[in-house]
Amino acid sequence: MPDTIEVRFKGNRRAFHSWHDDNDPLTRDTPVVVAVERGLDFGYVNSTGETAASKCGGCDGCGPATSDAAPAPLPRIVRRATPEDVKQHQQVRLAEDDARREVARRAAAQKLEMRISDAEWQWDRQRLTVYFTAERRVDFRALVRELAGHFRARIELRQIGVRDEAARLGGIGRCGRELCCSTWLTEPGPVSLGLAKDQRLSLNPAQISGGCGRLLCCLKYEHEFYLASRKRFPKEGKMVQTLRGPEKVIAVDIFRERVLLRSEEHGSRSIPVVALREEIGQAAKESTR
Numbered sequence: 001m002p003d004t005i006e007v008r009f010k011g012n013r014r015a016f017h018s019w020h021d022d023n024d025p026l027t028r029d030t031p032v033v034v035a036v037e038r039g040l041d042f043g044y045v046n047s048t049g050e051t052a053a054s055k056c057g058g059c060d061g062c063g064p065a066t067s068d069a070a071p072a073p074l075p076r077i078v079r080r081a082t083p084e085d086v087k088q089h090q091q092v093r094l095a096e097d098d099a100r101r102e103v104a105r106r107a108a109a110q111k112l113e114m115r116i117s118d119a120e121w122q123w124d125r126q127r128l129t130v131y132f133t134a135e136r137r138v139d140f141r142a143l144v145r146e147l148a149g150h151f152r153a154r155i156e157l158r159q160i161g162v163r164d165e166a167a168r169l170g171g172i173g174r175c176g177r178e179l180c181c182s183t184w185l186t187e188p189g190p191v192s193l194g195l196a197k198d199q200r201l202s203l204n205p206a207q208i209s210g211g212c213g214r215l216l217c218c219l220k221y222e223h224e225f226y227l228a229s230r231k232r233f234p235k236e237g238k239m240v241q242t243l244r245g246p247e248k249v250i251a252v253d254i255f256r257e258r259v260l261l262r263s264e265e266h267g268s269r270s271i272p273v274v275a276l277r278e279e280i281g282q283a284a285k286e287s288t289r
Contacts, residue, residue, distance in 0.1 A: 005077055006052040007034055007043040010093070010120050011131075011168035012182060014046060016056040018074040031081035031089075033123065038154065042081060042089040042123035085123075092121045099151070103130050106150075107143055114138050117165045127154040133165055166212035173210060180217050191215040199226045229254040233273055241287070242279040 002018040005026055009015070017034050019026055026032065030045040047055065056074075081089070100119040107114055114134040121128055128151055132138075140157050147155045160168070167181040196208050196219055210216045233252040234240055240247055240261070247261040250268065259276050262268045271279075 002074075003049055004053040004056055004074065005032075005045055006047040006055060007032060007077070008046040009041065009043045011118065013120075015043075016052060016074050017077045019048075019077045024080075026077070026080075031086055033078045033081050033085055035075045035078055036122065039122055039124045039126035040078060042085060042092075089123060092123060092125065096121055099128060100130075102150070103143075103147060106146055107132075107140075110143055110146075112138055112140060112143060114140070114159075117160065118168050125153060127156060129156045129158060131158050131160050131165070131168060133162060134159055162212040163214055163217075166210065171211050174216075175218075179211060180221075181212075185217055185221070189220060191217060191220050195219040195223050198223060226254070233259060234276075240276070240280055241283045242276070243283055243286075244279075 002020045003022070003025070005017050005019050007015055007017055015034075017032075026045050026048055028045055028047065032043060032045060034041050034043060046052075096119045099121065100116055103119060104116040107116060113136070114132045116130060116132050118131045119128060120131070128147070130147075138159070144155045144157060163181060166179055170182040171179050173179050191214065193203065193215065196203060196215070199219065199222070201208055201219075205215075208216055208219065230252070233254065234249045236249050236251060238249045240249060242261070244263060244266050247263040247266075250260040250262050252259050252273075257273050258270050259273050260268065260270050261276075
């Protein structure tokens with residue numbers, strides 16, 4: 001039975017293929033040459049076996065279903081890549097920057113309102129995929145014909161969003177680490193301003209936006225942590241009965257696990273949330289005596 005293999009390509013693009021040699025299992029980061037539509041491409045093994053099979057679904061590599069019960073077989077991995085294959089892959093990558101600049105020059109000459117983000121050659125140079133961003137629909141049919149004649153290859157232009165552009169190009173985030181979308185976060189979802197409100201962050205776009213100009217992706221995958229942590233704290237603005245009498249919750253610090261309280265008689269104080277719970281419990285007992 002063929003093994004399901006997840007293969008990663010440039011720009012965090014991934015696809016699923018099949019490997020039919022049970023006597024020569026593939027491992028992560030193994031360079032491979034794979035069969036694609038109208039040619040061959042080059043990539044690296046990202047996951048194998050049950051792990052890859054569980055992730056397979058809605059990917060670039062799954063073929064269309066031939067019937068409701070029998071999806072088309074996955075495209076094959078042709079072979080392990082040889083040193084010559086790896087060298088050719090490196091040469092192709094070096095040529096992509098020149099291709100991107102040439103496409104950008106020709107798009108500007110045709111006065112097309114589009115920004116060329118990246119270019120990706122298929123390993124066998126049978127296809128050149130150009131990624132671009134634009135604020136509106138662009139009629140690039142004349143550009144495609146011109147590029148096909150110049151590069152003598154099949155040309156595919158793909159309009160992507162600014163988040164996808166950041167994922168392809170990579171970079172360093174405001175936290176000092178590589179962008180999540182270009183490393184481990186392969187499927188970033190929508191991020192709303194409500195997430196920043198729930199986390200009590202500044203609503204200034206300049207302070208909560210990433211390198212792509214959109215809201216930080218980390219607002220979403222950190223959201224559940226903030227919601228779960230805040231359940232341990234009293235809500236801001238709530239009046240609580242402590243050993244000092246009624247006090248108002250001004251702010252909470254979930255990282256230092258402290259609560260800022262204020263009363264008319266004693267002023268402000270900062271107290272650990274554990275100590276606050278104990279005080280509230282003791283005050284409740286004294287009020288029932």
